[in-house]
Amino acid sequence: MKLTSLGLSMAFLSILPVFGAESHIDAALPEYKAVSGVSGNLNSIGSDTLNNLMTLWAEGFKKSYPNVNIQIEGKGSSTAPPALIEGTAQIGPMSRPMKAEEIDAFEKKYGYKPTAVKVAIDALAVFAHKDNPIEGLTMKQVDAIFSQTRKKGGEETSDWGQLGLDAWKGRAISLYGRNSASGTYGFFQEHALAKGDFKSTVKEQPGSSAVVQGIGSDLYSLGYSGIGYRTSGVRALPLAGDDGKFYEASYDNALSGDYPMARFLIVYVNKKPGAPLDKLTLEFLTYVMSKEGQTVVEKDGYFPLPAEVAAEVVESLSK
Numbered sequence: 001m002k003l004t005s006l007g008l009s010m011a012f013l014s015i016l017p018v019f020g021a022e023s024h025i026d027a028a029l030p031e032y033k034a035v036s037g038v039s040g041n042l043n044s045i046g047s048d049t050l051n052n053l054m055t056l057w058a059e060g061f062k063k064s065y066p067n068v069n070i071q072i073e074g075k076g077s078s079t080a081p082p083a084l085i086e087g088t089a090q091i092g093p094m095s096r097p098m099k100a101e102e103i104d105a106f107e108k109k110y111g112y113k114p115t116a117v118k119v120a121i122d123a124l125a126v127f128a129h130k131d132n133p134i135e136g137l138t139m140k141q142v143d144a145i146f147s148q149t150r151k152k153g154g155e156e157t158s159d160w161g162q163l164g165l166d167a168w169k170g171r172a173i174s175l176y177g178r179n180s181a182s183g184t185y186g187f188f189q190e191h192a193l194a195k196g197d198f199k200s201t202v203k204e205q206p207g208s209s210a211v212v213q214g215i216g217s218d219l220y221s222l223g224y225s226g227i228g229y230r231t232s233g234v235r236a237l238p239l240a241g242d243d244g245k246f247y248e249a250s251y252d253n254a255l256s257g258d259y260p261m262a263r264f265l266i267v268y269v270n271k272k273p274g275a276p277l278d279k280l281t282l283e284f285l286t287y288v289m290s291k292e293g294q295t296v297v298e299k300d301g302y303f304p305l306p307a308e309v310a311a312e313v314v315e316s317l318s319k
Contacts, residue, residue, distance in 0.1 A: 024251045025295055028307035032290035034064040040280050043089040044072045046080030048207045049184050049226040050093035050265055053120065056296045061287050068280065075206075077183025084270055085109050090281045092268040095122070095183035095226065096190075106270075115271040117313055119288050121303035123227040123249035124187060124261040125236035127212060129219045134163060136238035136246040139260055142192050145173060145222060149196035158201075160220065168220065175202040176214045176223030184208065188224050191261055226265075228301035251303045265302065269317075277317045289314050 044054050051074030058070040073079070073089075080092030081102040098106075098114065106114045126142060128134060137145075141163065144154030155162075161169030177198065178185040185204075189195060205211045208225040215223045216233025227249050230236055238246040241260035247253040254262035267285070271277045277285070287293050289311075294304035305313075 023298060025291065025298060025304055026307040026310075029289075029291040029294055029304075029310060030307075032064070032287045032292045035283060038065050038280055038283050039067055040069070042068060042070045042091065042280055042284060043083075044070070044091040044093060044267075045083035045089040046074065046091075046093035046267075047077045047095045047183055047265075048074045048178075049077075049095040049122070049182075049228070050074065050119075050267070051207075052228065053265070053297065053300050053302065054091075054093055056300060057284070057288055057293060060292055060296060061284055064287070065283075070284075076179070076181030077186070078181045080268060081106060081114075084114060084268055087270075090269065090278070091284070093119075094266050094268060095263070096187045097266065098268065110270065110272075112273050114268045115277075115317070117267045117269060117285060117317070118264045118305065118309060119267055119285075120265040120294075120297040120305065121251075121254050122263050122265050123236070123254045123259050123303070124184065124191075124224060124263060125227045125230065125249045126192075126222060126224050126239060127215045127230070127234040128222055128237055129215055130233055130235050131219060132235065134160075134165060134237065136240065137163075138240040138244075139192060139242075142239070143194065143196065146175060146177070146188075146198060146202060146224075147193040147196040148199045149193070151194035151196040171220050174218050174221040175199065176211045176218075176221055177202040177204055178208065178211060178225075179204040179206060184224065184226060187263060188261075192224070226302070230301055254303055255306075271317065274319075276319060282317055285317060286314050 054072045077094040077096055080094050083089035084092045085106050103113055140152045140154040143152040144150050144157040160171045208229040211223045211225045212229045212234055215221045236249040238248050239260050240246045247259045253259035297304045
């Protein structure tokens with residue numbers, strides 16, 4: 001999936017001054033300014049991938065509004081739509097777009113569709129153990145490794161020798177992944193497996209951190225997770241898409257769309273058309289779109305939004 005198709009382009013790269021060698025915070029992002037009259041309870045239910053980010057955002061937001069109570073539950077993206085429909089959460093973080101049936105269920109209840117809010121950029125990574133010598137994988141190879149249906153046309157791959165590691169010939173590839181409640185599971189299935197079926201040998205984990213922990217303790221393993229869960233024990237492999245060129249899971253490659261599994265991280269909200277979002281939720285998301293909020297994104301290992309995208313989000317939620 002190319003982020004360029006979702007409204008980002010290489011043109012944004014020219015407006016992204018670098019603060020220090022690794023920072024990609026856009027200098028045009030506004031500083032957050034607290035306002036009066038913000039109080040109440042804010043509930044977030046949804047993505048595990050976004051769980052750390054939501055927690056860090058909540059901590060930062062509460063510095064300005066210590067009397068606001070924020071509760072966060074991150075068991076998987078599939079838990080977000082029911083929570084929004086039932087009104088048990090104002091924010092539904094998801095690492096994939098809502099499915100048509102989820103949108104239909106929301107619209108049946110409220111008479112309008114839920115609103116998707118882009119909050120960060122992720123490179124969904126295929127991780128290997130840090131001492132694994134493999135240089136990279138094509139998306140056809142990724143499908144052949146993880147899928148039993150192999151819709152991208154590759155040959156069944158379960159041995160490291162099949163990937164050119166002669167010293168590991170005869171060693172089985174140990175696979176780690178997420179469970180079906182996860183948006184990351186759904187995104188990987190759609191984009192890496194062409195909507196094919198996972199192999200039954202994939203060790204399904206309840207959270208992204210468990211996936212990465214498993215890979216870090218298993219030399220002969222591969223698994224997938226959001227880039228924000230990368231640790232010193234694993235390595236994100238360069239991936240090759242349709243052009244045959246290998247691209248690192250980096251900010252520039254995600255923004256340009258060259259990295260084949262770049263995606264937006266999203267939160268969904270219940271916003272009535274023609275009316276502003278409720279004040280508490282609006283201020284929270286305004287904080288997320290600020291320089292402080294996007295600095296949190298970068299510190300958590302994900303990639304920040306360009307200022308122009310953040311400004312469009314805030315404007316759309318305010319009217």
